[in-house]
Amino acid sequence: MKQICIYCGSQPGRLPDYRKAARELGRLLARRGIGLVYGGASIGIMGTIADEVLAHGGRVTGVIPQVLIEKEVAHPGLSELRVVKSMHDRKATMAELADGFIALPGGLGTLEELFEMLTWAVLGIHRKPCALLNTAGYYDLLIAFLQHARDEQLVKPSHHQLLLFDQDPHRLLARMIDQAPVAEPRLLTPDES
Ligand code: AMP
Numbered sequence: 001m002k003q004i005c006i007y008c009g010s011q012p013g014r015l016p017d018y019r020k021a022a023r024e025l026g027r028l029l030a031r032r033g034i035g036l037v038y039g040g041a042s043i044g045i046m047g048t049i050a051d052e053v054l055a056h057g058g059r060v061t062g063v064i065p066q067v068l069i070e071k072e073v074a075h076p077g078l079s080e081l082r083v084v085k086s087m088h089d090r091k092a093t094m095a096e097l098a099d100g101f102i103a104l105p106g107g108l109g110t111l112e113e114l115f116e117m118l119t120w121a122v123l124g125i126h127r128k129p130c131a132l133l134n135t136a137g138y139y140d141l142l143i144a145f146l147q148h149a150r151d152e153q154l155v156k157p158s159h160h161q162l163l164l165f166d167q168d169p170h171r172l173l174a175r176m177i178d179q180a181p182v183a184e185p186r187l188l189t190p191d192e193s
Contacts, residue, residue, distance in 0.1 A: 003036070003099055004029060004100050004176075005037040005097070008046055008110055009044045010043055010044040010045075011044045018136070019045055021133060021169060022052065023052045027056050030052070030056035032173070036058060038063075039068075041062070042076070043073050050075050050078065054077060060079050060080075061081075063090050064083060065084050101113075101128065102133055103133065103139075104133045105138040130162060131163070131172055137167075
């Protein structure tokens with residue numbers, strides 16, 4: 001894995017644990033020589049992880065739409081900042097650059113980005129691992145909901161297991177490296193469409 005895309009909050013969140021986990025993962029990426037790809041902001045948990053990777057000599061690529069440069073305060077010190085036209089371009093660029101995706105605690109944007117990559121994995125558009133870093137139980141309810149969706153037979157077990165989750169960044173990263181690529185590309189068959 002050469003580069004990992006991290007989705008996380010543009011807010012710091014209530015608990016210091018969220019930023020602590022971002023720093024831990026940032027150091028881990030830098031030490032392993034894995035580049036960070038993220039949304040390019042200097043604020044919130046996004047800014048924290050970028051700062052930590054840079055402080056430890058790692059490489060950071062930010063991808064930000066023109067309209068968000070001011071609102072999310074584009075990070076001035078990145079290895080590379082790609083300014084793109086739209087949110088769609090941002091997600092597509094990040095997806096292309098990265099070899100895997102991890103969501104740290106975050107809000108609606110984080111969820112939207114992670115689930116798009118997960119559904120692309122289901123459709124066989126990519127074979128890159130998707131993961132949740134469940135810091136301080138932040139994602140417990142989401143994990144329980146996904147289990148419920150599986151029990152209700154609205155999410156297939158093989159699709160459910162495409163999402164890795166762990167509270168420990170080291171273990172999560174090791175599992176992602178073990179698992180890539182996650183599954184055979186799997187386009188819809190006629191009886192499923
Ligand atoms: P949030 O988790 O809501 O704090 O947002 C985290 C990041 O996701 C921020 O950089 C948002 O700009 C970004 N974001 C929110 N919605 C979208 C979207 N539809 N496509 C791409 N990025 C988004």
